Amino acid sequence: MPGDERRGLRRAARVLTLLAAATLGLVATLIALAALATWIITLQVxxxxxxxGRRVPVVGGHLAVLEAGPGEGQQSRGTVVLLHGASANGMDPMQAFGRRLAGxxxxxxxxxxxxxxWSDRLAGAEAASPAVQARLIAEALERLGAGPALVVGHSWGGALAASLALDTPQRVSGLVLLAPALYPWPGGTVSGYAGWYRSPVGRVLMWLAARTIAAPLGLRYLDRFAEVVFRPQTLPPDYLDGARVPLVLRPATFLANLQDLDGLHAFLERQSPRYPEIAVPTAIVAGDIDPIVRTEVHAAAMARAVPGATLTVLPGxxxxxxxxxxxxxxxxxxxxxxxRRVEAE
Known part of the structure; x- marks a missing residue:
């Protein structure tokens, strides 16, 4: 090879090396800026x-609870426990109807x-199981002096409420399941990401995304996501702020949410055959055009499985x-x- 060609190749190699280094530096800078933005957003949120509310000690940490109505030891019509769904927190059902029940x-x-x-992610990744969450919540209810309670679960919280009734029946006097996710559904995943997310590379990238781009992008598009969840009804103007929805954008909560969604299908395959064992009064309420959790697959099937359960399907x-x-x-x-009162009498 002539000397001029060799020198030309060496110059091209040096240019490519500099370009690669500059690209890596730019990527590292963007990642650092996104991580900084996530940290700032987390602090602001x-x-x-x-x-x-107050934080209740349980094995391994604390669970946060909001309270309304008569306090422990005061005269009341009974205790109602509200369990929220995915991408939410206890303020979601409390704001929607909890205070009305307290009244x-x-x-x-x-x-x-x-x-x-503000609850700790007790038990780490194992806490993605509704059974593990049910055990921890049952412990918190015992510490709160909440005797057998009427448990209301929405969406993902419906699977959790059913798990409480099955595994700790002494804590549950009745069930109300709202648009509940209760059975394994066709397709087997919550969304198309799940198979990729479970791979080692996918988990690393998701961990990185949760600490860099998830919060900035989520903050920008959170209202659009909420609009989809509310369809065909319109998003209440004060929902995101009143229900404290941005708390889900924090990295640890974002990953916890993904873990909960990813593991739900397999858990329901194991739990759903046990539903005929539920022996407390049960009411199920669902919409007939729910785009998130199909009523016929979940709510209607549960009404057929649980002895004495009632089903209300709301048109539109x-x-x-x-x-x-x-x-x-x-x-x-x-x-x-x-x-429950009739049965007690």
């Missing part, structure tokens, strides 16, 4: 939505599930029925409370 004389406890709101209502059909939710709680 936590400052805007500080703990609003009717119920002692209302809305818990942040492990890893959400979607997934967020605790906001868009609150009267029906409150009526279901009153129905189960009345059935």
């Amino acid at each position: 936590e400052a805007r939505y500080p703990p609003a 009717r004389g119920f002692r209302v406890l809305a818990l942040d599930r492990p890893g959400f709101g 209502i979607g997934h967020m029925l605790h906001y868009t059909a609150t009267d029906a939710v409150v009526a279901a709680v009153e129905e189960v409370a009345a059935r």
Whole structure:
């Protein structure tokens, strides 16, 4: 090879090396800036939505709980426990209908599930199982002096409420399940990401994304995501702020949410055959055009499985029925409370 060609190749190699180094430097800078933005957003979100209730000690940490209505030891119509769904926290059901129940004389406890709101992610990745969360919540209810309680679960929280009734029946006097996710669904995943997410590379990239781009992008598009969840109804103007939804953008909560969604299908394959064992009064409420959790697959099947369960299907209502059909939710709680009183008498 002539000397001029060799020199030309060496110059080209040096240029490519410099370009590669510059590209890597730019990528590293962008990652650092995104991580800094996530840190700032996390601080701002936590400052805007500080703990609003008390933290209850359980094995390994604490669970956060919001309370309304008569306190422990005061005269009440009974205790109602509210369990939120994915991408939420205890303020979601408390704001929607919890305070209304408190005004009717119920002692209302809305818990942040492990890893959400201000609850610790107790048991690490194992806390993605509704059974593990049920055990921790049962322990918190015991510490709160909440005897057998009427448990209300929305969406993912429906699987958790059912798990509480199956594994700790002494803590549950009745169930109200709202647009509940209860059975393995066709397709086997919550979304198309799940198979990729489970790979080692996918988990590393998701961990990195949670600490860099998830919060900035999530903050920009959170209202659009919420609009999809509320369809076909419209998003209430004060929902995101009132329900403290931005708390889910924090890296640890973002990953906890993904873990909970990713493991739900396999868990329901194991739990769903046990539903005929549920022996407490049960009411199920769902919308007939829920785009998130299909009513026929979950709510209708549960009504057939649980002895004595009642099913109310609301025409024209979607997934967020605790906001868009609150009267029906409150009526279901009153129905189960009345059935419980009759059984007690």
